[in-house]
Every structure is written in C-alpha cells, then in structure tokens.
Amino acid sequence: MGHDGGKRVMLVAACVLIDAQDRLLITQRPEGKPLAGLWEFPGGKVERHETPEAALIRELKEELGIAVSEPGLIPLTFASHAYPSFHLLMPVYACRRWQGDMTAHEGQALAWVGAEALSAYAMPPADEPLKETLPGLLRLLGESDAGD
Numbered sequence: 135m136g137h138d139g140g141k142r143v144m145l146v147a148a149c150v151l152i153d154a155q156d157r158l159l160i161t162q163r164p165e166g167k168p169l170a171g172l173w174e175f176p177g178g179k180v181e182r183h184e185t186p187e188a189a190l191i192r193e194l195k196e197e198l199g200i201a202v203s204e205p206g207l208i209p210l211t212f213a214s215h216a217y218p219s220f221h222l223l224m225p226v227y228a229c230r231r232w233q234g235d236m237t238a239h240e241g242q243a244l245a246w247v248g249a250e251a252l253s254a255y256a257m258p259p260a261d262e263p264l265k266e267t268l269p270g271l272l273r274l275l276g277e278s279d280a281g282d
C-alpha cells in the first residue's frame with residue numbers, strides 16, 4: 135500500500151508486433167499463471183532499474199526468441215487498469231521489424247489476427263479498451279509510415 139492507501143502500481147511493457155499483412159500477434163497465457171488462457175500482447179514486468187524498452191527487448195527474446203531494437207519500438211498507447219491487488223500501468227509499443235524465427239519458447243499458443251478481430255478473443259480486463267482503440271491507432275500509424 136502506498137502512503138495514500140492506494141494500490142501498488144505495476145509497470146508492464148507490452149508490444150503489438152505487426153506483420154507484413156498488418157496482422158497483430160497475440161499469445162495465450164499459459165496454465166498456472168494468473169489470467170491463464172487469456173490472449174495478450176507479448177511483454178512482461180519491468181524490473182527495478184530497467185527501462186520499459188529494455189524489459190520488452192528482454193521479454194521478446196525470452197518468450198518468442200526474436201530480437202527487436204530499441205528504435206524499432208514505437209510508443210503507441212497504454213493501458214491503466216485496477217486489478218484487485220495492484221494497479222497495472224502498461225505502455226504498449228508497436229513494432230514491425232524483428233530478427234530471428236518466432237518460436238513459442240514457453241509453450242504458449244500464438245495467433246496472428248487483424249486488429250478488428252481482437253474483439254473475438256478473451257483478453258485480460260486491462261486490454262479490453264485496446265480492442266476499441268487499436269484499429270484506429272494502427273491505421274494512423276500505417277498512414278504516418280507511408281509518409282516517411
């Protein structure tokens with residue numbers, strides 16, 4: 135508990151990996167973890183003295199065996215959600231470039247889905263607002279990419 139009686143803020147970095155067909159990667163949380171079976175964006179907890187970008191680079195390597203570079207991580211949006219025992223603050227990055235073959239290192243299921251199709255997947259409560267906002271945000275990102 136903080137001095138104001140509020141919840142601990144947990145910082146988690148997540149990434150929307152986007153393929154050449156503009157599909158997004160979601161991964162299914164393995165059995166045994168909290169929120170098991172729900173589909174989420176790859177990422178994980180930011181450790182003490184770690185930047186969100188470094189945490190994401192580390193997690194993407196551990197979970198999926200891919201290498202992403204810091205300049206390839208584009209800040210996109212964030213989630214902020216009160217779970218019963220902590221408050222989740224989750225910066226969400228977009229990334230179109232990575233190296234290495236994508237492999238589910240933790241036995242998690244992977245799915246590539248269009249942004250509009252996210253609503254068909256059961257995701258953690260913190261991700262619910264993203265189902266609404268990501269299609270438009272990714273369209274804007276695509277338009278700005280086309281201009282450079």
Ligand SMILES: Nc1nc2c([nH]c(=O)n2[C@H]2C[C@H](O)[C@@H](COP(=O)(O)OP(=O)(O)OP(=O)(O)O)O2)c(=O)[nH]1
Nearest residue numbers: 146148169174175176177178179222258259260261
């Ligand atoms: N990666 C990720 N985590 C999410 C999303 N939505 C959401 O509520 N979360 C929550 C679930 C967990 O409480 C937390 C991430 O913690 P985690 O347990 O997956 O992270 P980790 O790999 O660092 O954990 P650990 O098993 O090493 O302790 O954030 C999401 O879209 N992606």
